[in-house]
Amino acid sequence: MTVSEVSLPEGAFETLGDRIGFVSLVDSMRSDPALKVVNSARISYDKQKQQFDERDQKLCQFLWEHGHTSPYRHSFYTFHWKAPLFVFRQAFKYQVGSGWRKYTVDGDPVSLEVFDVLFDTDKGCSWNEVSGRYVQWTAEFYVPHTFRSNPPHGNKQASVDLPGDFDHARERELMVEECREAFARYEARIARGVAKEIARMCLPQNLYTQAYWTVSLQGVMHFLEQRLKPDAQYEIRRYAEGVYSLVKSDLDRLGITRESIIGGLK
Numbered sequence: 001m002t003v004s005e006v007s008l009p010e011g012a013f014e015t016l017g018d019r020i021g022f023v024s025l026v027d028s029m030r031s032d033p034a035l036k037v038v039n040s041a042r043i044s045y046d047k048q049k050q051q052f053d054e055r056d057q058k059l060c061q062f063l064w065e066h067g068h069t070s071p072y073r074h075s076f077y078t079f080h081w082k083a084p085l086f087v088f089r090q091a092f093k094y095q096v097g098s099g100w101r102k103y104t105v106d107g108d109p110v111s112l113e114v115f116d117v118l119f120d121t122d123k124g125c126s127w128n129e130v131s132g133r134y135v136q137w138t139a140e141f142y143v144p145h146t147f148r149s150n151p152p153h154g155n156k157q158a159s160v161d162l163p164g165d166f167d168h169a170r171e172r173e174l175m176v177e178e179c180r181e182a183f184a185r186y187e188a189r190i191a192r193g194v195a196k197e198i199a200r201m202c203l204p205q206n207l208y209t210q211a212y213w214t215v216s217l218q219g220v221m222h223f224l225e226q227r228l229k230p231d232a233q234y235e236i237r238r239y240a241e242g243v244y245s246l247v248k249s250d251l252d253r254l255g256i257t258r259e260s261i262i263g264g265l266k
């Protein structure tokens, strides 16, 4: 269900087939993320390189496969997500593996590592989201065309499509109706003078919102490890597919395959 047609940012990965949900890459910081992995590893031997080559790829694979993850924490990405609230509930759980900040002391830049040692700051991902206290929502809801049921052997695995004789179209109509009604009540409440922060309380979880996510390459890989898997909910899996496609060229250069990410650390 959509009231406004939004154009997707350039290069965005469309996630949920409705021209509303997407994930796009805002920034991957300026220096080569692949070279940063090897140079941060090689600093142990006081070595640095200007160009990434095949030997570096082997080193990167070795580091990843043997759980030497810290070199993967120097390369950062900022993603822009537009996703339903319930997808963000899952995404916001990814909290570790990033600490991109520009620190200065007396005007001079201070490296993150020094700052962390000195001030023992956290290394969390940074999520920033549209505020429903300040912004009046647009009536954009994610409503699937195909509905799913829990698998017969329990609800721990990913759900499966309901059979063809299930009335998917009717179920969708009912959901759209509910969203419309809830949104109309939300707008009416605001018109009666109720603050947005209160009026929003009865809006459904499939309302679209947006957030920026800044995260290290290791944090990205950890997210992909869990959310590319078939047991992750389909909707967040689509965002994982999007994130994967946006970092794939860097992962290819590092020699890190999709299988080795999903397989996890040894």
Ligand SMILES: Cc1cc2nc3c(=O)[nH]c(=O)nc-3n(C[C@H](O)[C@H](O)[C@H](O)COP(=O)(O)OP(=O)(O)OC[C@H]3O[C@@H](n4cnc5c(N)ncnc54)[C@H](O)[C@@H]3O)c2cc1C
Residues within 6 Å of the ligand: 093, 094, 095, 096, 097, 222, 226, 227, 231, 232, 233
């Ligand atoms: C299929 C699936 C089902 C899920 N079901 C639920 C659910 O029912 N309810 C629910 O609340 N969540 C659920 N989750 C979310 C899950 O519990 C994690 O919060 C989420 O996957 C993020 O993973 P993480 O904690 O490893 O990530 P991050 O927070 O990014 O942490 C990354 C890694 O850092 C380390 N770390 C993080 N914090 C600490 C710490 N305090 N101390 C020591 N080490 C730390 C751990 O090694 C961790 O794996 C589910 C996740 C999946 C994939």
